[in-house]
Amino acid sequence: MNKAIQDKLLALMREGRDRTESTDWFRVSLGLFYLAALMTEEAIDFKKVDREFNRFIYHTLGKGHTITSVLQFMSGEKVMPTVESGRFMDAFQRHCPEIPIESIPFLLELNLGVAKNISGLEATGPLADWIVRRKAAPQAPDA
Incomplete structure (x- = not known):
């Protein structure tokens, strides 16, 4: 997580219309960067990466927010207004042109897969349905 990112x-967060929207946009965009960074063949030092993300999250949103809470937010129904x-x-x-819009369904599906592995619960609901629709028609505009 470098200064440019x-x-x-x-900057993206500042485009939100209110505090809630700005916070949600920040969570989703940061989570997408985190998930995209996992797409590497190199070994990942998760303690170091998580510490860097958590420090930035703390300085931006304050106490009570972590990369874990961001990823949990991104796997639930509350992410729907953003996506x-x-x-x-x-x-x-x-x-954030370094993360193609077309990759967002894949990254969110990856996150749901991890959540499923941790919880043992099947990934169902509005987000799973949205991912299926987006993967079926990647050029279709958002509903």
């Missing part, structure tokens, strides 16, 4: 995430927001997708594409 942090600046991009903060269905055309404004978010446009802002994310402008500020």
